[in-house]
Amino acid sequence: MTSSRRKLVAGNWKMNGLTASMAELVEMCDANPSNCDVLVCPPFPLIGRFVGSAGNSHIEIGAQDCHTAESGAHTGDVSAALLKDVGASAVIVGHSERRADHGESSALIKAKAEAAHANGLTAIVCIGETEAQRDAGNAETLVTAQMRESLPSGATAANTVVAYEPVWAIGTGRTPTTEQIAAMHSALRAALVADLGDEGNGIRLLYGGSVKPNNAAEIFAIDDVDGGLIGGASLKAADFLGIVNAA
Ligand code: 13P
Numbered sequence: 001m002t003s004s005r006r007k008l009v010a011g012n013w014k015m016n017g018l019t020a021s022m023a024e025l026v027e028m029c030d031a032n033p034s035n036c037d038v039l040v041c042p043p044f045p046l047i048g049r050f051v052g053s054a055g056n057s058h059i060e061i062g063a064q065d066c067h068t069a070e071s072g073a074h075t076g077d078v079s080a081a082l083l084k085d086v087g088a089s090a091v092i093v094g095h096s097e098r099r100a101d102h103g104e105s106s107a108l109i110k111a112k113a114e115a116a117h118a119n120g121l122t123a124i125v126c127i128g129e130t131e132a133q134r135d136a137g138n139a140e141t142l143v144t145a146q147m148r149e150s151l152p153s154g155a156t157a158a159n160t161v162v163a164y165e166p167v168w169a170i171g172t173g174r175t176p177t178t179e180q181i182a183a184m185h186s187a188l189r190a191a192l193v194a195d196l197g198d199e200g201n202g203i204r205l206l207y208g209g210s211v212k213p214n215n216a217a218e219i220f221a222i223d224d225v226d227g228g229l230i231g232g233a234s235l236k237a238a239d240f241l242g243i244v245n246a247a
Pocket of ligand 1: 012095165169170171172173208209210211229230231232233
């Protein structure tokens with residue numbers, strides 16, 4: 001049932017990297033892994049250069065956010081149309097750091113994902129609970145509801161990826177147990193299939209939060225985990241390739 005979903009390992013560089021970081025991307029592209037789909041999402045100013053550098057490899061380049069509008073008076077924002085124009089193939093929307101730092105709501109994230117689709121970009125929609133919410137004992141219910149509020153209309157297996165990232169596991173070195181990840185991904189899959197039928201069965205569900213070369217294989221082997229969204233360990237080619245090779 002799950003075999004049709006090719007794994008995806010996506011690197012989210014967040015606000016890290018300078019032009020010199022191109023050397024890490026070059027090393028990743030030289031290795032040119034083909035066992036799974038690979039995406040690297042650097043900060044906006046590096047996207048064009050990264051697209052050029054990755055051109056002859058299987059590695060695709062994405063962004064970390066987009067605006068809902070096509071263009072206009074939105075100082076400091078970047079449109080999905082421009083991301084597409086400079087060669088990005090995907091955009092992360094709704095990362096918990098944007099929800100927290102910029103007060104982004106699920107309704108806004110849904111609109112951003114729809115703008116991504118309108119411009120031919122894959123939307124990687126992030127969801128996840130805080131530690132307090134997990135401790136309260138209703139993480140699956142809460143995250144499933146967050147996914148339903150954030151998913152764009154017209155979501156398909158080809159244009160949408162969901163990334164489950166427990167906020168308390170991001171950058172902390174702590175990961176949920178295998179059972180906790182399995183329970184969450186199974187609840188999310190059930191909701192996707194209930195809402196979208198067979199299409200929901202094809203949408204990839206990534207896990208993110210302290211994925212490292214030494215725990216990636218165990219996490220990627222969990223049912224309904226279709227790859228990972230990697231933060232810190234995506235900045236160095238050796239670490240990222242170690243994770244990619246585990247997929
Ligand atoms: P870390 O891999 O650094 O925990 O970050 C995960 C993340 O937020 C990816 O989007």
